Amino acid sequence: MMPLRYPAALLAGLLAAAFLLWLMQMLVTPRQQRLSADDSTGLIEFVRLRREEQLQLKDRRPPPPPRQAKPLPRPRMAFSNDIRQPVPQLDMQVDLNLPLEFGDGPFLGAPSTQLDRDFMPLSRQPPRYPYQAERRGIEGWVRVTFRITETGTVEDVKVLESDPPGIFDQAAVNAVYRWRFKPRISNGQAVAGRAEQVVDFKLRD
Structure with missing residues (x-):
């Protein structure tokens, strides 16, 4: 009777250990997935918030002043001192x-x-x-x-x-x-x- 009891107990222990490992894996895996999803969501929101801040900062910058057109040179009038107007x-x-x-x-x-x-x-x-x-x-x-x-x-x-x-x-x-x-x-x-x-x-x- 003693030799048959030990293999049965060993098999039961292995089954129990396998069940516990499976149960622990089931409990741990969804949590990691949720954490990964939460981390990725936070990363997306952080990136989106970062982009919005950059856009707002760009919009707040004052527009560059318009370039002033160069004044046109004044025409020069040539007068002759030898012209005499009759009185x-x-x-x-x-x-x-x-x-x-x-x-x-x-x-x-x-x-x-x-x-x-x-x-x-x-x-x-x-x-x-x-x-x-x-x-x-x-x-x-x-x-x-x-x-x-x-x-x-x-x-x-x-x-x-x-x-x-x-x-x-x-x-x-x-x-x-x-x-x-x-x-x-x-x-x-x-x-x-x-x-x-x-x-x-x-x-x-």
Whole structure:
């Protein structure tokens, strides 16, 4: 009986030891897997948090200042000291001895009594020399006709002829409109009339 009892006890011990090892392995293995899963999850979260921090740090950096464009060089203007601009010299002598026409009637001629008086210039504004003509050294003249009112003002200025045509016409007309006269006296009363005048445009040498 004794020889059979020992092998049975040995077999039972081996089975018990194998069961214990298997049980311990079952108990230990899930825990290690959970620890590994937890470690990997923590690592992923740490890496993700690290990347988010880097992105936030990059976003907080101020943008680089814009490059300022280089100022363009200023153009240089070349001037010649030898250029001489002609100075206008205007011949503004008013010739009021030209025939005068009064209204629509005939020319009355020279005054015959002491109560008559011819037109007398009070103010003769010189015309402005046209810039282009002055620059090119052009001279000329304009013959105009105009009406002198009873109060001595000028109206209805017209160009009769000019040389060169169209260069000085407007300047002469504008100047004559600013002229003022003492009106002509006929039989003790101021009367209106028309007159002609040549306005010369000359440049000083």
